[in-house]
Amino acid sequence: MFFIVWGWRGRQKAIANGQFFCPDCGDHREYKLIAVNRWFTLYWIPLFKGKELGQFVECQSCKSTFNARVLEFDPKAERETFEAEFSIAAKRVMFKMALADGEIDESEITQITQAFSNIAKREIEAADIAAELEAARDDTRSVKDFVSDISGTLNDVGKETVLRAAISVVKADGQVDQEEVVQLHELARALDFPRAYANGIFAEERIPVLA
Structure with a gap:
């Protein structure tokens, strides 16, 4: 055929x-x-x-x-x-991933704070957390749609940073469910990652690779 x-x-x-x-x-x-x-x-x-x-x-x-x-x-x-575009994107993606189940807990806030500090090379203040959390709630786009809209402004380093930031938030509570795995793979596709590249990141981060 x-x-x-x-x-x-x-x-x-x-x-x-x-x-x-x-x-x-x-x-x-x-x-x-x-x-x-x-x-x-x-x-x-x-x-x-x-x-x-x-x-x-x-x-x-x-x-x-x-x-x-x-x-x-x-x-x-x-x-x-x-501020670097990937820093802004990573911060918004982390909050939207944390809000995917309708609420955000202390472990997720701690992970976002630490991850953003590493990415942006500066501390994230409480007022910044509150403002970004409100912005993420007001943004009705799904994580996939948000990333699709901004992927054209990111290079490969920025895309990988965004994906790994999302993974870090998903893993913050110590467990990753199937719905979160699917969402991470949708995020990788929205970032226009080659499948092999994305799967390599998932394997390194101990995230199941979908068929």
């Missing part, structure tokens, strides 16, 4: 480069401006380009990604104004 294998996949392409002030490095660094477009593939070969999914600036030193507005960044302005 003959099967035609086709689909759509996001592809990244550098469209500009130069120097900018990287908020994470705290100094001027080389950057690339990267556009993410959806491509139609036939037998995994890209044939034609679809719509643009988004653009991001990637620091060539620390590999953090930012909204393109960072190219206008004033070092004297508040650093958090241009």
Whole structure:
């Protein structure tokens, strides 16, 4: 039997480069401006380009990604104004994962606080927790839909950071149920991870791999 294998996949392409002030490095660094477009593939070969999914600036030193507005960044302005896109995404995903069962407990708050501190390289304050928790509750999108909307602004490092942050929250209570496993795999697909890459992360994190 003959099967035609086709689909759509996001592809990244550098469209500009130069120097900018990287908020994470705290100094001027080389950057690339990267556009993410959806491509139609036939037998995994890209044939034609679809719509643009988004653009991001990637620091060539620390590999953090930012909204393109960072190219206008004033070092004297508040650093958090241009907080790394993956930090923002990881924080929102962690809260939405914790709220998936309708409530959030102390162990999940502790895990989110610790994980965010490691990602953003700064402490997360109580007011920030309260504000983000309220924002996550008000955001009616599922975790999958939220990630699909922002995946075009993340590079591979950012995507892996978001996925591992979600896994850390799911594991915070000491057990991972089947519904959470399915949700994590949906999250990986929404991030446009190759299956083998995602399964490698799941195996390392001791999350069941779905067939």
